[in-house]
Amino acid sequence: MDEAMQRGFQMIHRVILTFAFLSLLLQGTLAHQGHHGDEGDEREEPKVSVGVLHRAPSCTEDQRVKVRSHVTIDFQLFTDFGKNNRTEIMKGENKVIRSVGSGSTIIGMEQGIIGACVGETRSIRIPADYAFGESGNGRLKVPPDAPLRAIVVIKSFHIPTEEEKSDDGIMSMDEDFEDDFAVTLPFPESVVEVNDTNFKEKVKGKNAFFMLYASWSNQCKSIQPEFIKAAEAFASESDVMFVAAEASSNGDIADKFDVNAYPKFSLLKATGTIVPCDGEGSAERFITFLNKELKKNIPLP
Numbered sequence: 001m002d003e004a005m006q007r008g009f010q011m012i013h014r015v016i017l018t019f020a021f022l023s024l025l026l027q028g029t030l031a032h033q034g035h036h037g038d039e040g041d042e043r044e045e046p047k048v049s050v051g052v053l054h055r056a057p058s059c060t061e062d063q064r065v066k067v068r069s070h071v072t073i074d075f076q077l078f079t080d081f082g083k084n085n086r087t088e089i090m091k092g093e094n095k096v097i098r099s100v101g102s103g104s105t106i107i108g109m110e111q112g113i114i115g116a117c118v119g120e121t122r123s124i125r126i127p128a129d130y131a132f133g134e135s136g137n138g139r140l141k142v143p144p145d146a147p148l149r150a151i152v153v154i155k156s157f158h159i160p161t162e163e164e165k166s167d168d169g170i171m172s173m174d175e176d177f178e179d180d181f182a183v184t185l186p187f188p189e190s191v192v193e194v195n196d197t198n199f200k201e202k203v204k205g206k207n208a209f210f211m212l213y214a215s216w217s218n219q220c221k222s223i224q225p226e227f228i229k230a231a232e233a234f235a236s237e238s239d240v241m242f243v244a245a246e247a248s249s250n251g252d253i254a255d256k257f258d259v260n261a262y263p264k265f266s267l268l269k270a271t272g273t274i275v276p277c278d279g280e281g282s283a284e285r286f287i288t289f290l291n292k293e294l295k296k297n298i299p300l301p
Helices: 003-041 107-113 175-179 199-203 218-233 251-256 283-294
Strands: 049-054 070-080 086-097 121-126 148-158 191-194 207-213 240-246 264-268 274-276
Touching: 070 107, 086 107, 086 148, 107 121, 107 148, 191 199, 191 218, 199 240, 207 218, 207 283, 218 240, 218 283, 264 283
Parallel strands: 191 240, 207 240
Antiparallel strands: 049 121, 070 086, 070 148, 121 148, 207 264, 264 274
8 A cells, every 4th residue: 555545544534533523522512401401300499408607515416406306496587588688577585396397387497407406506598388388478478489597596405295295285385486387278169268266167067078287388288189179079068078277377176186297187077076087198089088988979080
């Protein structure tokens, strides 16, 4: 092979290698763009974030706030649309959060103090979905979809005894504090909304199927359409009514139905018997449960 032909083959070889390299580079760029596009479609919701402003002098494991403990706090609560756009909406001293993690106040604030030690001060950034969500809170002048920031000082905590969980114990204390956080979910006419003052009269003589919810709970909001669907299926049954109660702000109702998590579904029969409805929160489950308990034959959707 002469020298000119050899140089020609070398040039062709370089062109092929260059083309292959550019093709791989282009594929990588497109894949990278596609990957970011997927991330944009599946972007994770913001989570509660915590900063420690003041550490406790000592902090052993048994000094850390546990889930379900009762915690006494000092706190300030703000709407938080940025460092220079915060408005104080509430503050308090020696307030008790009952059963931390159950959502008796603001679920994001409760999540943010788990693991804190007595004497510690935390700054907790709370996304709207972990606060009052799209409903806001008119009483506290919190607009819809507002993120919050809580500055919390842990004063003390303890794990409640069984006696303290009873009707006469600590579980009934400081209800005014919890009431400040309560709002209600909207329901159609097929669902009767009740509270502590009227629920006995409203359900008298009826088989009443209750949705016992907390307005701040995303799980309650997600299951609500299933409850409404089941209510509409029973619309022609005059002896059955579907009832909704904001149980985190109505202590008598919560006590009557032994609410310790949200949502809770229970049937209060006309005879006065209460039958909890456990399991999946779906219209099919609710209808199947009521058909069995009330000897009905309502078709599944």
